[in-house]
Amino acid sequence: MLNAPGTVDAGYRGEILINLINHDPVQPAKISRGDRIAQLVVQRVERADFLLVDELPDSSRGVGGHGSTGGHAGLVEQVVKADLVDERLSQ
Numbered sequence: 001m002l003n004a005p006g007t008v009d010a011g012y013r014g015e016i017l018i019n020l021i022n023h024d025p026v027q028p029a030k031i032s033r034g035d036r037i038a039q040l041v042v043q044r045v046e047r048a049d050f051l052l053v054d055e056l057p058d059s060s061r062g063v064g065g066h067g068s069t070g071g072h073a074g075l076v077e078q079v080v081k082a083d084l085v086d087e088r089l090s091q
């Protein structure tokens with residue numbers, strides 16, 4: 001089960017939905033009524049006043065975006081394993 005936040009806007013009037021994804025390519029996931037699958041956390045939201053500047057000050061991150069600090073080797077390994085399972089299942 002994915003541990004990911006979902007935002008419920010203050011003006012939302014619908015049913016609160018929980019996004020679930022089963023990453024196990026073999027075993028189905030079973031959810032029963034009464035299972036604890038989510039938590040509701042009510043938080044204040046900061047509304048920022050943005051200040052337009054010509055240049056940003058230096059920082060250790062700089063312009064490095066997704067993955068630039070490393071640590072994604074395990075993720076690639078998981079994708080390769082999942083692809084192998086898919087291959088085996090389709091044979």
Ligand SMILES: O=c1ccn([C@H]2C[C@H](O)[C@@H](COP(=O)(O)OP(=O)(O)OP(=O)(O)O)O2)c(=O)[nH]1
Pocket residue numbers: 005006007008009010012015016017018019
């Ligand atoms: O896990 C979630 C995420 C969202 N919502 C509901 C409440 C939220 O107010 C609405 C819209 O969600 P969100 O703003 O994340 O959707 P979006 O994909 O950004 O589209 P939009 O805001 O244009 O509707 O869907 C849920 O019930 N559960």
